[in-house]
Amino acid sequence: MKKKFFAIFTILAVAVSTAACGSQTQSSSSSNGASQGQQDTTSQITFKVSHPRPVDSDNDIYTKQFCSEVQQALGEDRFAYEIYPNDELGDYTIVQEAMSMGEVDMAMQSVSTNVDQSLTIATAPYLIETWDQARDIYNSTDGVVSLYVAEQLEKQNIKLLAMIPKYFNAVCTSKEPKDVYNLTGNKELKVRVPQMKSYELVAKTLGYQVTPMTFSEVFTSMQTGIIDGCFGGGAESFYSSLKDVTKYLLLYKNAFEPHWLMMNLDDWNKFTPEEQDKIMEIAKNLESQVFDEAIANENKYVDLLEENGTTIIEFSDEQISEIADTVRKEVWPELEDVFGKELFDKVKAEIGYTE
8 A cells, every 4th residue: 555655646746747847848938939939929918118208208209119110010919018108107217127027028218227337337427529429339239338238238137129319418407507607616506416426426526516316306306496406317308307497408418318228138038039130120220210310309409498498508619628528537537436447448448538
């Protein structure tokens, strides 16, 4: 009897083990389908898509365009999506964390540096001064900055699809800065900065008091006088979110602002290699289109703010170069520990900067 019981127990154990192995194999082929070539190509993949701007903004238009073109290329039975605009799923830091875990499938937004501070290189102060330079080092095909961002995002389980150029940063304020053309003099204003060392150092260099704060808190804080202005944004973002509290716009061009079209890596692996090729082709075409439109868009939103009653404060090329030289000499050395010296040296060599 004992022998019979042992035999039955052994058979059951083997059966359970085999079933478990079969389940693991099925799960693995689903999450790593692109490499296994065994995906289910008939089931519909539904995406939750986020971006930080209002409906009908540039981000909204480009996100809808991209999703629509992917759906046309793959078919409605294969790809479906729902877009959540205006930070409905949380600000860019929350969304990136959610995308890493698969709770959000795709986003077009700034890259968060909460997990990896070296990604601050994407908005390094005065790294470039022209749109031609932006094309060279930010394009997602061979641009040194975008290649690094793609590599680091993959470690967070995120696939970079394209870089979406936005604008050169500006500063908006609710009050007139003091002695504004004394470029590094005390402006007697307190401004919000993103929670990044680079922004904090540049704002202080330009003579502002700083308060780290998420962008979602800026409108109320400017409205109530907790802060007097905002670093981290440009004419488009200020018009979209802060136009009613923006009385002055200062065109410092203190950083280039890219947004990134990103997808959860596990979602990416649900598509066949042929589908992935189609998605990447659509993404690259969108990036090229947006580059062609970006300069006009930047000027458009400056004009819209001016029409809304904002005073535009411009600086000459010589003044911008003076600020840039000061920042590169005084601020850049303090950022090597953030970016990593090897990466920063590589980027500086790419733009031809010599100390």
